[in-house]
Amino acid sequence: MIRMAQYRHRVVDSQFQLRMESMGATQIVGPKGCGKTTTAKQMANTVIEFQDEEKRDGYLQLAENHPSRLLSGKKPILFDEWQDAPRIWGAIRKDVDDSGLNGQYILTGSSSRNVDVPHTGTLRISTMKMYPMSLYESGESDGSVSLKALFGGGYKDNLYHESGLSIEDIAFLICRGGWPRAVNNKTKQSQLFIAKDLLRQTCQTDISKIDGVKRSPMFAEAILRSYARNICQLTEYNNIYKDSSSDNGMSKDTFNNYLDALRRLYIVDDVEAWCPAIRSKTAVRSSKKKNLIDPSIAAAAFGIDPDSLLDDWKTMGFLFESMVIRDLRVYSSEMGGRASYYRDRYGLESDVVLHLENGRYAIIEVKLGQAQVEEAAKHLNEMEGLIGKYNEGEEQVPLRMPDLKVVVTGTGLCYRRDDGVYVIPIGCLRD
Numbered sequence: 001m002i003r004m005a006q007y008r009h010r011v012v013d014s015q016f017q018l019r020m021e022s023m024g025a026t027q028i029v030g031p032k033g034c035g036k037t038t039t040a041k042q043m044a045n046t047v048i049e050f051q052d053e054e055k056r057d058g059y060l061q062l063a064e065n066h067p068s069r070l071l072s073g074k075k076p077i078l079f080d081e082w083q084d085a086p087r088i089w090g091a092i093r094k095d096v097d098d099s100g101l102n103g104q105y106i107l108t109g110s111s112s113r114n115v116d117v118p119h120t121g122t123l124r125i126s127t128m129k130m131y132p133m134s135l136y137e138s139g140e141s142d143g144s145v146s147l148k149a150l151f152g153g154g155y156k157d158n159l160y161h162e163s164g165l166s167i168e169d170i171a172f173l174i175c176r177g178g179w180p181r182a183v184n185n186k187t188k189q190s191q192l193f194i195a196k197d198l199l200r201q202t203c204q205t206d207i208s209k210i211d212g213v214k215r216s217p218m219f220a221e222a223i224l225r226s227y228a229r230n231i232c233q234l235t236e237y238n239n240i241y242k243d244s245s246s247d248n249g250m251s252k253d254t255f256n257n258y259l260d261a262l263r264r265l266y267i268v269d270d271v272e273a274w275c276p277a278i279r280s281k282t283a284v285r286s287s288k289k290k291n292l293i294d295p296s297i298a299a300a301a302f303g304i305d306p307d308s309l310l311d312d313w314k315t316m317g318f319l320f321e322s323m324v325i326r327d328l329r330v331y332s333s334e335m336g337g338r339a340s341y342y343r344d345r346y347g348l349e350s351d352v353v354l355h356l357e358n359g360r361y362a363i364i365e366v367k368l369g370q371a372q373v374e375e376a377a378k379h380l381n382e383m384e385g386l387i388g389k390y391n392e393g394e395e396q397v398p399l400r401m402p403d404l405k406v407v408v409t410g411t412g413l414c415y416r417r418d419d420g421v422y423v424i425p426i427g428c429l430r431d
Helices: 013-022 036-041 056-065 067-071 087-099 147-151 167-176 180-184 188-209 217-229 237-245 252-264 295-302 306-310 313-331 370-391
Strands: 025-029 046-049 077-080 105-109 125-129 160-162 338-343 349-355 361-367 404-409 413-416 422-425
Touching (some): 013 036, 025 036, 036 077, 036 105, 067 087, 147 404, 167 306, 167 313, 180 188, 188 217, 188 252, 237 252, 313 338, 313 361, 349 370, 361 370, 370 404, 370 422
Parallel strands (some): 025 105, 361 404, 404 422
């Protein structure tokens, strides 16, 4: 197998292994630079990179005229940026059908480009999403508290631990992001450069390259700046449009087109609302919480560095929440985790509602400072009480009570309160 030097363990490694054992092929999707190809190469015996300039023309000719010839290498075969040669999808699908073998092919790509394929990959090609690195994967979280163990009922006694991260560390990690190249760079300056360059390439190149439609870098940058200003807030899309088009004349249709492209590049990654029947429909907020795949993109769009972020506590709080959502999505991925939020017009909220595929779920508040823990715990207990009160009714189907109540903080101590609320710094969490 082809191995990369100093490979950092990723939470998705075990999911990747399972998919390869279960299906004929696995497609890994996610934003550019999050480590898809590096992870895929850990299992591949043959690598075909359609972006390799020396071999690209030959690969593309074969893929267009004789795609089955590209399937003759030692398995598993990795096709990197396979969307450049869409006929390879059908060839892989047919070979999986004919051979009946699992773990034969890996496909990676940095966009959900609209590729015209004659057949879906259902029951043949599994799709797995990757995120940028969580703090545990990049080595900043000590991993003293496992999310899986929390859901399993662990840590009810003797949970007492202190995070090794300072508030200055948190500011730096927000701006650096979870990009493997940034994590592996030697100097802080070079680590912070990666997100800035990713933003520039997204706006100047990738947003046009995704489907061959020329788009304005100015419009793309304006939309991402507006997203950065509204990150982890319930701002309506129309307000994002007005904000991003106020001085450049962008039309609403153009805005929608660019926003769709940024989603297909896995840059925009909004958070859905959880709307249980514990309140009337008119009381519960149902719009999406605006979010990006990694908080460093927002920091780069702002033009903000760690020092200036420390002077803007409010902005730092929103960007910290975005980082927590990223990490929770990563840590819960093996358990089929799905992150949403709850908020109603009475002020009751849960910054994150983390549902697992087995029905268990956690209600989570995100607070940068320890001083806000008491208020956050109060919200979580009120929400638990509201669900319990709803379940007392005789006509409706009862809702499952939350399995966990958690306040995720930036720094400080990790412990379990007498009311059952866990207080866990982000620097202690792992999968």
